[in-house]
Amino acid sequence: xxxxNLIFLVIxxxxxxxxxxxxxxxxxYSSIEGGAGCxxxxxxxxxxxxxxxxxxxxxxxxxxxxxxxxxxxxxNSSAGPYMAVVSTSLFYxxxxxxxxxxxxxxxxxxxxxxxxxxxxxxxxxxxxNQYSSWSKSQCPATQASSGSKLVWNEKGTxxxxxxxxxxxxxxPQTRITEITKIEQCYNKFNIDKENQKGQAxxxxxxxxxxxxxxxxxxxxxxxxxxxxxTPTKVCDPLGDYNVYYSLFPRAKESETKKxxxxxxxxxxxxxxxxxxxxxxxxxxxxxxxxxxxxxATLAQIIPLADASLYDENVLWTLFNGESFDYIGSQxxxxxxxxxxxxxxxxxxxxxxxxxxxxxxxxxxLKLFKENSSWPLYAFAPYGSVLPExxxxxxxxxxxNLNLNNMTLAPIFTPNLPPSSLHSFRxxxxxxxxxxxxxxxxxxxxxxxxxxxxxxxxxxxENVGYMYHNISISSDGKFLSTDELLANGTMKESDAQVKIAxxxxxxxxxxxxxxxxxxxxxxxxxxxxLIDEMLYCFLRSQACRLLAAADYASSAEETPAExxxxxxVGVAAWASTPAxxxxxxxxxxxxxxxxxxxxxxxxxxxxxxxxxxxxxWNHSGICIQTTMNFSQAVSPAFDKSDYDMSSGEFSTxxxxxxxxxxxxxxxxxxxxxxxxxxxxxxxxxxAAALVTHWLQRHAALVFLDSPASMHSDASGIIRTVNC
Amino acid sequence: xxxxxxxxxxxxxLCRWYFKVGFVLLPFVWAVNSIWFFREAFIKPPFDxxxxxxxxxxxxxxxxxxxAIVLISWAVAFQLQRVxxxxxxxxxxxxxxxxxx
Numbered sequence: 022x023x024x025x026n027l028i029f030l031v032i033x034x035x036x037x038x039x040x041x042x043x044x045x046x047x048x049x050y051s052s053i054e055g056g057a058g059c060x061x062x063x064x065x066x067x068x069x070x071x072x073x074x075x076x077x078x079x080x081x082x083x084x085x086x087x088x089x090x091x092x093x094x095x096x097n098s099s100a101g102p103y104m105a106v107v108s109t110s111l112f113y114x115x116x117x118x119x120x121x122x123x124x125x126x127x128x129x130x131x132x133x134x135x136x137x138x139x140x141x142x143x144x145x146x147x148x149x150n151q152y153s154s155w156s157k158s159q160c161p162a163t164q165a166s167s168g169s170k171l172v173w174n175e176k177g178t179x180x181x182x183x184x185x186x187x188x189x190x191x192x193p194q195t196r197i198t199e200i201t202k203i204e205q206c207y208n209k210f211n212i213d214k215e216n217q218k219g220q221a222x223x224x225x226x227x228x229x230x231x232x233x234x235x236x237x238x239x240x241x242x243x244x245x246x247x248x249x250x251t252p253t254k255v256c257d258p259l260g261d262y263n264v265y266y267s268l269f270p271r272a273k274e275s276e277t278k279k280x281x282x283x284x285x286x287x288x289x290x291x292x293x294x295x296x297x298x299x300x301x302x303x304x305x306x307x308x309x310x311x312x313x314x315x316x317a318t319l320a321q322i323i324p325l326a327d328a329s330l331y332d333e334n335v336l337w338t339l340f341n342g343e344s345f346d347y348i349g350s351q352x353x354x355x356x357x358x359x360x361x362x363x364x365x366x367x368x369x370x371x372x373x374x375x376x377x378x379x380x381x382x383x384x385x386l387k388l389f390k391e392n393s394s395w396p397l398y399a400f401a402p403y404g405s406v407l408p409e410x411x412x413x414x415x416x417x418x419x420x421n422l423n424l425n426n427m428t429l430a431p432i433f434t435p436n437l438p439p440s441s442l443h444s445f446r447x448x449x450x451x452x453x454x455x456x457x458x459x460x461x462x463x464x465x466x467x468x469x470x471x472x473x474x475x476x477x478x479x480x481x482e483n484v485g486y487m488y489h490n491i492s493i494s495s496d497g498k499f500l501s502t503d504e505l506l507a508n509g510t511m512k513e514s515d516a517q518v519k520i521a522x523x524x525x526x527x528x529x530x531x532x533x534x535x536x537x538x539x540x541x542x543x544x545x546x547x548x549x550l551i552d553e554m555l556y557c558f559l560r561s562q563a564c565r566l567l568a569a570a571d572y573a574s575s576a577e578e579t580p581a582e583x584x585x586x587x588x589v590g591v592a593a594w595a596s597t598p599a600x601x602x603x604x605x606x607x608x609x610x611x612x613x614x615x616x617x618x619x620x621x622x623x624x625x626x627x628x629x630x631x632x633x634x635x636x637w638n639h640s641g642i643c644i645q646t647t648m649n650f651s652q653a654v655s656p657a658f659d660k661s662d663y664d665m666s667s668g669e670f671s672t673x674x675x676x677x678x679x680x681x682x683x684x685x686x687x688x689x690x691x692x693x694x695x696x697x698x699x700x701x702x703x704x705x706x707a708a709a710l711v712t713h714w715l716q717r718h719a720a721l722v723f724l725d726s727p728a729s730m731h732s733d734a735s736g737i738i739r740t741v742n743c
Numbered sequence: 744x745x746x747x748x749x750x751x752x753x754x755x756x757l758c759r760w761y762f763k764v765g766f767v768l769l770p771f772v773w774a775v776n777s778i779w780f781f782r783e784a785f786i787k788p789p790f791d792x793x794x795x796x797x798x799x800x801x802x803x804x805x806x807x808x809x810x811a812i813v814l815i816s817w818a819v820a821f822q823l824q825r826v827x828x829x830x831x832x833x834x835x836x837x838x839x840x841x842x843x844x
Binding site: 239 | 833
C-alpha cells in the first residue's frame with residue numbers, strides 16, 4: 022500500500038478513536054483519585070465505621086469553611102442531602118453536629134491541607150481499648166485534686182468505634198488538586214446558596230458499600246453459610262503475626278533448668294479510620310524502633326557464643342493488632358496461660374521475672390525538639406509495696422538515662438495507659454497468685470502527649486523527624502551516635518539521638534539484669550541506624566535497611582515510595598510491617614554465617630531459623646536467628662464455644678467490600694426530567710383521544726368503512742379460537 | 744380448550760381431574776379450576792352435571808384461598824420477623840441481604 026495512504030489511514034483511525042472513546046459516562050463524571058475510604062469493622066456486639074448505599078451516596082457539594090457553613094447545611098439547606106467537603110482542621114468542630122443530625126448529610130469528604138494542620142486529630146476513643154482493660158485500671162479516672170475526669174486521649178472523637186450513618190473519605194495532602202477541582206465546580210454551580218432548589222448543582226458520589234452488618238457473630242455466620250446464590254464472604258477476623266526473638270536460643274532448655282526470662286515488648290500496629298492510611302509515627306513506630314534497636318544493641322553487647330555464661334534470657338516481642346482490643350498480646354498471654362507459647366519450650370507466667378513494655382513514645386518529641394531533654398515516664402501498677410525486680414530496673418534505667426541528661430519519672434498507679442499490660446494482668450490475674458512484675462515506659466503523663474493518636478495525621482511530621490540520609494557501609498556498620506554528634510551531622514535535640522539514648526539505656530539496663538554487673542563497654546545504640554529505620558517506617562519502604570533485610574530470592578522490584586500502613590489487617594493475609602520488623606530483628610541481631618545459599622537452606626538446628634537475606638551489599642547473606650513469627654489472631658476465633666458478647670477477648674472483624682470510589686458531577690436540576698414526563702403523559706393522552714375519535718367517526722373519515730366493527734370482530738376471534 | 748365445544752360429561756371429568764391434581768401441592772391448579780369453571784357452575788342454565796361441577800369449583804376455590812392465606816401470612820411474617828429470628832432467619836433466607844441486618 023502506498024505509504025501516504027497508510028499514514029492517512031492511521032490518522033483517520035486515531036481521529037475516530039479520539040472522537041468515539043470519550044463516552045457519555047466520562048463526559049458526565051470526573052473521578053476523584055487517591056481517596057481513602059472509611060470502612061466498617063464489627064465486634065461481638067456492634068458495628069462501627071461507615072458504609073454507603075449499594076450504588077454510593079450522592080449529595081450536593083458544600084465546601085465547609087467554618088462552623089456556620091456546617092450549621093447551614095444541617096438546618097437551613099434546601100436541596101439536600103449534601104456532601105460536606107471539610108478540612109482536617111475543622112473536622113473536630115463539625116463532626117459531632119453531623120453525627121447528631123445526619124438527615125441532611127449524604128457524606129463527608131475530608132481533606133488534609135498542609136498549610137492548616139489541626140492541633141489535634143484523633144478518631145480513637147478517649148479511653149482507648151477501654152473494654153478490654155485491666156479491672157483495676159480506671160479511665161475516665163477521677164482526679165484527686167480537682168475532681169475532674171481524666172482521659173488518656175482528650176481530643177478523641179471515638180469515630181473508630183462508632184457506627185457512622187454516612188460515608189467519609191479522606192484525601193491526603195498530595196491529592197489537594199482534586200479539592201481544587203471540586204471547588205471550581207462548586208463555585209460555578211453552587212455558590213448561590215439561597216436558590217439551590219431546582220438548579221443544576223455540583224454533586225459528589227461516594228461509594229463504599231460494606232457487605233457485613235450488625236456484629237461479628239452475624240457476619241461470621243453469614244460468611245460460613247453456603248447459600249446457593251450468595252456464596253459470599255462478608256467479613257474476616259482481624260489478625261496478623263506477632264514477632265519474637267530471644268537473646269539466647271531457648272530450644273535446649275529442659276523443664277528443670279529453665280532460664281528466667283525478661284519480656285520486653287512493644288506495639289507493631291497502628292490504625293486510622295481510613296483504608297490504607299495508618300502511619301502511627303508516635304502511636305507505635307517510635308516505640309517499635311526503640312525496641313528493635315535496643316535488641317540489636319544488647320545482641321552486640323552479649324555475643325550469642327557466650328550464652329552459657331548467663332543464667333537469664335531476654336525475650337523481645339512485638340505485638341500486632343493491639344489497636345483493636347489487644348489482639349496480639351491477648352493471644353500471647355492466653356497461649357502462655359495454656360502453656361503453648363513460644364511453640365518451642367513454652368513459657369509459664371512464673372518464668373517471666375519482669376515484663377517491660379515500650380509503650381507510646383514520640384508524642385512529645387516535637388514539643389522538646391529545641392532542646393536535648395525528652396521526659397519519660399514509667400507506669401507501674403503498684404502501691405506501697407514494690408516488687409524487687411521493678412525497683413532494680415527503675416534504679417538502673419534512671420541511672421543509665423541520667424548519664425545522658427535524660428529523665429525517667431516513675432508513676433505508681435493502677436491506672437495504666439493503653440498497653441499490653443492490660444492483657445497480661447487480665448489473663449494472668451485468674452491463674453497465678455504471684456504478680457508478674459510489669460512496667461510501662463511512655464513519654465506522656467496523665468494524658469497523651471500525642472494529639473494525633475491512631476490517626477491519618479500521625480506521620481513523620483508529628484514526631485519532628487528529618488531524614489539525614491547517611492550512607493551505610495557495605496559491611497553494615499553504622500556510625501555511632503557520638504561520632505555523628507562530634508562531626509555535627511546530628512544534634513542532641515534530634516529525635517534520632519534521643520531514641521538512641523533510650524535504646525542504649527534499655528540495652529545496658531538489661532545487660533545489668535542478665536549479667537548481674539554494670540556494663541563498662543562502649544557499645545551503644547546508633548542514631549544512624551535509628552535514622553534509617555525511621556525512614557523505612559515513616560517515609561518510604563524503598564529504603565536501605567529493608568532492601569538489605571528482604572529475602573534475596575524475592576524479585577528485585579523496589580517497593581512503593583511511601584510508608585507501609587501499620588493497620589493490622591485481616592488474618593487471611595500477612596501484612597508487610599510484621600515481616601519488615603521480623604527481618605530487621607533477624608538482620609540486626611542474628612549471626613551472619615559465611616555460607617552459600619544451598620548450605621544456608623540445609624541448616625536445621627532446633628531453636629534457630631535460617632534466613633537467606635539480601636544483605637548490605639545485596640550479594641546474599643545467611644542469617645542464623647532465634648527470631649520467629651506467631652499468629653496474632655484473637656483466641657475468640659480459635660475457641661469453638663466462645664461467647665462473642667462476653668467481652669473476654671477481642672472479637673473485631675472487618676467487612677468485605679467490592680469497590681471504593683469517589684466522583685464528582687453536575688446533577689441536573691430536575692426541570693428537564695419533569696418536562697419529559699409531562700410531555701410523555703400529554704402525548705399518550707392525545708393519542709388515546711384521537712384513536713377514540715377516529716373509531717367513533719370512522720364512517721366520516723374512511724369512505725367504505727362499515728358502520729360498526731364490533732359484531733364482526735368478535736366473530737373473527739371466535740373462529741380463530743379453537 | 745374451548746369449554747363451549749365440550750360435552751357436559753367431559754366438563755365434569757375435566758373439572759374433577761383439575762380438582763384432584765390440585766392435591767399434589769398445586770394451589771394454582773385449584774385457582775384456575777375455580778375461575779375456569781365458574782361460568783359453568785353458577786351462570787349457565789342448569790344441566791345435569793352442574794351440581795357436581797359447582798361442588799368442585801367451590802372446593803377448589805376454598806383450597807386455593809386457604810393456600811393464598813397461608814402463603815401470604817408466611818411471607819409477611821418472614822419479612823417482618825426475619826431479623827429477630829437471627830440464625831434461623833438467615834438459614835431460611837435464599838438470598839441473605841448484604842450490608843444490613
